[in-house]
Amino acid sequence: MKPLPSYWTFDRFIRNLDNALLKKLMQSQVLKLSKMGIIDTSFIALDSTPISANTKQNNPKSFAKNKFAKGNQPKSDEDCGLGVHTASNQHNERNFEYYWGYKNHILVDCITGLPIFEMTTTADVADSTVVLDILSQTNDFLSIEECTFFADKGYDVKAIYNAVKDIYHGECFIPINKRNTKNPKKLSTGHPICEAGLAMHKDGKFSDNGRTRQKYCCPFKRSKSGCCPCNHKNWNNGKKTRGCTKYVTLPDDY
Template identity: 70%
Template sequence: MPKQIHRKELIAIYRQQIIQDIRLFTSQPVAKFYDSLFLNLDLSFVQEYPKTGRKGFSNHAMICAFIVMKCEGFPMITDLVDYLNNNLLIAHYCGFDISLPLPSYWTFDRFLKDFDHSILSYIMQSQVLSLAADGIIDTSFIGLDSTPVSANTSQNNPKSFLSNKFQPDNQPKADKHCKLGVHTASNQTNEKKYEFYWGYKNHVLVDCISGLPIYEMTTTAEVADSTVALDILAGTHAFLPVTECTFLADKGYDVKKIYNQVKELYDGECIIPLNKRNTKNPKLLPQGNPICEAGLAMWKDGKFSDRNRTRQKFCCPLKSSKDADCPCHHKNFYNGKKHRGCTRYITIADDLRLSIDRNSRYFKSSYFLRTECERYNSRFKNTGQERMWVRNKSSVANLNTLAHISLLAVAIAAVTGNSGQSYRKLKSLKRTA
């Protein structure tokens, strides 16, 4: 009998030791991956604890925890809390004291809302400069694109059949900061599909060679992409020069001011498709003269300038004829005026926007590099950033920046560790760490 009791006690002791060994409950490649990730993450310039008041949790540990959240692709803070409590070794690598209770949901939520966003932006800038010093990031070819970020509101639910859910004056009660935006549901030029949503936009400037982010900005959803492009370029140039860059963007950025400032301020060039803005393409002769509805070649009738553009005027060839009649009986030919008939106006390509040959091989091969923006946006969405579960702009902006910091931290760890794996493949790095 005593021997049996002694054996049961030993089994209980062994079982307790197994439970206390946190390494047995965490995948070792994953734990090694996060250990390498945080060793190569420089947070020395971030104040760890407040100077006054309660000490609380370390800012370094909280930032590392959110990096874990984005690397695991968790959209909700509750997923992060459960993951850290079930993987204490990773919580230890983050910097938490695992002998004490870990932060609660409300602690993480309050950190996101109150933490200074400029500190996170500075962390991202230091990562970009580190990769630029290693020759990974370069500003020769840079692309700008925006990603829609849906707000945490029931009005974004596709199963909601409310008729007024996308009315501009019907502000969601759950998130007072979000705005109504629209994004295209297809990249095909001959398809006009679009969707409305309440939320935000994350504008990202990407190195189109390495496929890594350089600068980011979060705005509300109603902000047009072209209105923030020059601010993003100026913000990037402040810490990483973009002189002589090739700026790539889609037709949403086809604005004359962008072409001019990229050329004048940075001595660069723009590779942007022409946004025709509902203009019609008239039939032209090889000499450049348009053809009227009656099939006649129109005559030049002088030039004039307005709104910083020069336009060539073309008139009806029969406008001064006394006996001729319009073959198609155009209404303007019978208006009783001396100079009758239809007119056409063609803008003369005297600016940078219209002087680009968009059918050339150089333009097409350069614009093909912009696909790196789409690839990076896909990786950004995989971190759980396609829809927000926080409900204020400050939290959304901080979480967006933390997602970019996470992907840059993965790239730095891959380059520093010489693992042989691509720094773009997060899952492969976690498996083979």
Template identity: 55%
Template sequence: MDSTPIKANTKLNNPKSFSKNKFSKDNQPKSDKDCKLGVYSASNDSSNKRYKFYWGYKNHIIVDAISGLPIAETTTPADVPDFDVALSLLADTNNWFKLTGTNFIADKGYDVKKLYNYVRNTLHGHCFIPLNKRNSKNPPLTDDGYIVCEAGIKMLKDGKQYFDGFIKQKFVCKFCNSKDDSACPIQHPKYFNGKKHRGCTKYVIISSDYRSSINRDSLYFKAVYRLRVESKR
């Protein structure tokens, strides 16, 4: 599945237009009251992404990755997220064209848990979607799964908290129980917090859901994901 931008017929989309704030949400084009402000990638280079704003719509399409034939499509204002459309379009399509056991292939714009859960639990299929790093708020970890503090010292694991679909791993300062005021090499303010357990505390989210179980480095994942090119044609 993929989407493509459709520009509205307005002078604000003209690159030669020098109107002030032409891509401000408050500057609705007078020639098209239904279009919305959207953004799309103007470069395929993942190391140097360039984005462009436009007024208009988006066309969303489900394509058979083998034959290249379109199965379903819909058009929305440009500000509607791709993943929201994917959920509704998949559900509507499944009512008249059974998608049971489907391999859902899409780019990282569709990397949201509710879409994974729908494909897995309702369609009993599999997702082939790259991780969107913007959705990850975890600090970097060492190879053995520990956080390194600002002083360059490996923090200690201090228990887990269990939630629906994910686990929070707690990390504490190596010197959290120390009475030595000079133990922290950078004299971090949190080391002098006046509490029984001193120093920094950090958390890492350990997902236990379907999205996190996918091996995106496998040859199988990469081979199937390459079929996404059909939706770009």
């Protein structure tokens, strides 16, 4: 048996080989498996995995200053990007590390675990920004109509939900990404509670940057004899419109 090619031989082969050939080969294999009934797109999932660049700046034993500064591009790999990788998908996860490199985004068949499509980007590309392209390119050679799409909280973006529902007539199952959002006190009806502990009143809707927002006002706003129990700073402002206000964005997706 002949020995395996050296690392440098393999590296030269990868660099000189047209990536389009590898993509075409993968597509032909996926279509073959689909015709054999081994894989389908009823349940699909997408995730990414980090690929570290071959640079000393990724070496944990390197104590160089600013090795993860955006302007400190590795000389050994001028194409890679600066990314961050967390140990888990918990919203309060603080165990993360920076790295120079790439991301491999892989769409898989959930039942068999076999890959259907892959895309490699630099590490600084957000996972959610490539989803629509991946789904579109996959659908070009293998239909994903009426699929059930799974992903982690990094993909909790409205455009993804709407695309899966409206374009592919499927469903999404993605955990909510809290993104440091506030959680104000509300009644079961959705009315916010003011600082005085009173239910606020609806005061009209308006559109703002493509979203619909519900305005809530102080319950004593139009009262001639009422007085703010907590003496809010906006109550005695000398204006006709008195009291505190809150805004709630109304969801327009499914």
